[in-house]
Amino acid sequence: MSAAVTDTQATDNVSSAGESGPREGAFGNAVGLACRECGNRIALGPFYACPDCFGPLEVAYEFPAITREEIEAGPRNIWRYKALLPVPSDIEASPNTEPGFTRLLKADNLGRELGIDNLWVKDDSTNPTNSFKDRVVACALSAARELDAKVFACPSTGNLANAVAAAGARAGIPTVVFIPSNLEQPKQVNSAVFTEKLVAVDGNYDDVNKLAQEIAAEEEGWAFVNVNVRPYYAEGSKTLGYEIAEQLGWRLPDQVVIPVASGSQLTKVDKAFQELIKLGLVEDKPYKIFGAQATGCNPVSTAFKGGVDAIRPVKPDTIAKSLAIGNPADGIYVLDITRRTGGAVEEVTDDEIRAGIVLLARTEGIFTETAGGTTLAVTKKLVENGLLDPSLETVAINTGHGLKTLDAVSGQVGAAATIAPSYDAFVEAGILA
Ligand SMILES: *Cc1c(COP(=O)(O)O)cnc(C)c1O
Numbered sequence: 001m002s003a004a005v006t007d008t009q010a011t012d013n014v015s016s017a018g019e020s021g022p023r024e025g026a027f028g029n030a031v032g033l034a035c036r037e038c039g040n041r042i043a044l045g046p047f048y049a050c051p052d053c054f055g056p057l058e059v060a061y062e063f064p065a066i067t068r069e070e071i072e073a074g075p076r077n078i079w080r081y082k083a084l085l086p087v088p089s090d091i092e093a094s095p096n097t098e099p100g101f102t103r104l105l106k107a108d109n110l111g112r113e114l115g116i117d118n119l120w121v122k123d124d125s126t127n128p129t130n131s132f133k134d135r136v137v138a139c140a141l142s143a144a145r146e147l148d149a150k151v152f153a154c155p156s157t158g159n160l161a162n163a164v165a166a167a168g169a170r171a172g173i174p175t176v177v178f179i180p181s182n183l184e185q186p187k188q189v190n191s192a193v194f195t196e197k198l199v200a201v202d203g204n205y206d207d208v209n210k211l212a213q214e215i216a217a218e219e220e221g222w223a224f225v226n227v228n229v230r231p232y233y234a235e236g237s238k239t240l241g242y243e244i245a246e247q248l249g250w251r252l253p254d255q256v257v258i259p260v261a262s263g264s265q266l267t268k269v270d271k272a273f274q275e276l277i278k279l280g281l282v283e284d285k286p287y288k289i290f291g292a293q294a295t296g297c298n299p300v301s302t303a304f305k306g307g308v309d310a311i312r313p314v315k316p317d318t319i320a321k322s323l324a325i326g327n328p329a330d331g332i333y334v335l336d337i338t339r340r341t342g343g344a345v346e347e348v349t350d351d352e353i354r355a356g357i358v359l360l361a362r363t364e365g366i367f368t369e370t371a372g373g374t375t376l377a378v379t380k381k382l383v384e385n386g387l388l389d390p391s392l393e394t395v396a397i398n399t400g401h402g403l404k405t406l407d408a409v410s411g412q413v414g415a416a417a418t419i420a421p422s423y424d425a426f427v428e429a430g431i432l433a
């Protein structure tokens, strides 16, 4: 049962679309919301928890036949997959940040370093606000519009606030974003530049999330992207899975390593792979999904290793602040998927995270944030402990940009030497050695 939905009512008051409900086609090929726990089906709307069992709701579709060629003819952003998302067919016409279709890089230098033969990095740090959150927010924005929301909002560990604030600015919808007050300064500025209403809450992310749920229940017309429009928001992460498959030449990889905060992204990459198989867009084959956490916030890794089904919440204490969700809403589904596919959930220390950031930078020229450092370090550890097969094709997802978490590595990297502006001083400094 999802912690994010237990203590508020199942329905919400975003919609002012009146008795008529959302307009025809507002959610594309989506046909309803389905409960992940009991399978109960309800109509599309601003709902996120099952009215019967309070389980989380997920978007259900009836897809028409869709071809690779139709997708390939689409724009070079997530809307090339619009037929697979809960968005209207004219989604490109509404101003949005147009995220996605980021690079999938063959990472041979990094692969050599880790002993992995066939390694790729999906680099989502190049999205409009430099994290994968632009994908989910673009889908949430569409839902907020269709449900006639007056305010676009979120509780955030940082990157989500950046993405919501930017998307709201571009769409002309007022935004209010809530963050823990101890958040990295660059992430605060990256929100504040887009919105006047950045609210720093004295507490950790789980406190911020609780407050957001309260506001969502009390205030009319607020679309909290990851609370009351969460089912639509979460679908945006599927585009990572679609892109990986398309960029590999319409093929699934053997292994994928994905960072876990709430666990939403990991579950949706799996959903994307399953949909592509069902639609006949890729060949059916086994794949393993691995989750990456920081030791300072490891509730899912702990449950995985303990062989238990329940997630025991933790108080986060890690430099990987974008992953610092102590009570992850989709944690139990991450356990299901990693176990079903033969993957694992692994964790690494803050020092290993820092080393992961530097390793990716020095092998592939990609500056990742602490979440990516976590993914890299976990990938390394999974090879070392034999859980990840280094002879199989592997994709590691880099979800965010290192410029947002400079402090994490600023103490470890820097000037090789400070010298007088003379050739002699340069030679003496030993740089040529
Ligand atoms: C939010 C976030 C994640 C994890 O997302 P979930 O879907 O909540 O698991 C990973 N990496 C970065 C950089 C993020 O901002």
Ligand SMILES: [Zn+2]
Pocket: 035, 036, 037, 038, 039, 040, 050, 051, 052, 053, 054, 055
């Ligand atoms: Zn239910």
